[in-house]
């Protein structure tokens with residue numbers, strides 16, 4: 001397929017966390033029929049693709065990232081018939097659907113694992129990674145060691161995540177065939193691609209080396225022996241050759257601990273692996289010595305450096321960027337990168353949308369981002385549900401000596417549950433998400449921030465996002481233009497160009513709550529100019545000096561001087 005014209009390069013993806021989107025049957029969990037009921041809402045927003053977090057049968061230890069049957073729908077979410085209808089109705093509206101492929105690990109309740117642990121002779125034993133003695137110091141992502149003992153085999157199995165998420169042994173060709181079979185099953189149903197969970201971790205260094213102990217953790221980091229391991233490119237090329245290349249789909253791989261240079265071989269079009277990856281470089285900018293759970297705010301110059309590096313590298317290698325501020329594992333975009341306090345919430349949310357959506361790549365909108373939904377502001381640990389949050393609370397209060405108050409403050413800033421509170425539909429009880437008891441608490445600000453309110457206000461974030469999406473659909477320069485950062489050292493304003501053959505886009509965003517008189521570099525000349533979008537009353541034509549309101553953002557189309 002010719003990558004130049006690939007549909008996913010012009011698409012905007014909307015991420016749905018099914019459990020928290022809309023509950024159609026009153027059991028407190030969102031479900032597939034709930035998504036179906038809200039398709040018109042997504043159609044109105046104008047998105048092209050929906051990415052569904054895992055919908056397969058799962059004990060829900062990690063909210064669906066622990067799968068016990070890849071070909072069955074999680075009963076809380078619905079049935080296969082519900083899924084088929086959802087896919088059909090989405091397609092009828094011109095919306096594609098991609099699914100989450102979680103194949104670094106399964107659930108410990110998956111029949112492969114229940115067989116595997118019966119004994120070394122069991123045909124499924126080699127589907128997982130076993131060692132007679134613990135080979136290294138690796139810790140698992142959700143606390144404790146990454147190795148768990150099983151009496152029946154008198155061996156330890158590897159789990160990079162919870163102990164209920166044993167890692168698959170990709171060295172075993174049978175495992176790779178099983179994965180291909182799962183891919184085919186869903187692709188034959190007509191889905192439009194996959195987001196591949198921690199796919200860069202599937203190939204382990206056979207030496208299983210110790211990892212450095214970082215971020216004051218109790219164990220060593222597994223990344224040294226897992227991230228972009230020795231055979232990962234071979235595995236992905238095989239998957240592509242055997243299955244993916246036969247369908248007109250998109251693929252995006254989650255790529256923790258992958259630099260832009262390391263990402264190039266995954267996404268370069270001539271490599272036939274993935275279309276794009278999710279990197280974490282901008283997510284790491286506010287880490288401190290304890291890692292993610294830190295009070296730091298991102299420094300704008302650092303953010304510009306990271307985004308620019310990815311824009312440049314993906315462009316040079318003929319790869320492709322995925323663009324995101326938030327997802328189900330991160331804090332809410334406006335709380336973390338913008339300003340969630342009034343009167344700046346709406347402005348800063350639009351500014352963030354502008355800066356991201358005008359870049360080269362495929363933008364991802366996380367559910368509720370188009371409303372400017374904020375962090376949860378939970379007050380007690382009892383409100384948290386996430387396995388990671390509960391582990392951090394234990395680890396910080398018991399081992400690291402943090403007070404409960406300080407730990408709750410950190411969780412309030414960064415916990416994954418911030419993104420997982422129910423979608424806020426209206427100002428009725430439970431934000432209109434469910435008629436039952438929601439599985440996780442609804443954000444207290446749902447009376448003010450909700451879909452109903454946004455749809456009634458022509459000046460809302462929703463309509464602003466709608467326009468950003470429309471612009472991408474209408475203007476090839478947003479897909480193709482060459483990115484160029486301006487004013488690299490400026491700590492308050494993010495300004496960049498997207499250069500086409502005849503025209504240029506100028507994108508400017510004020511990341512502060514101050515009005516700024518901003519002087520655009522002399523080299524940015526324009527014969528004619530036109531304002532495309534702005535979140536304040538910006539001048540209709542481009543002037544070298546812009547008066548940027550707090551969190552003001554604007555985009556001009558410039559016709560070049562010859």
Ligand code: GLC
Nearest residue numbers: 062065102161197198254329
């Ligand atoms: C990915 C998912 C995250 C999950 C983990 C283990 O990072 O996005 O939600 O907990 O993988 O599957």
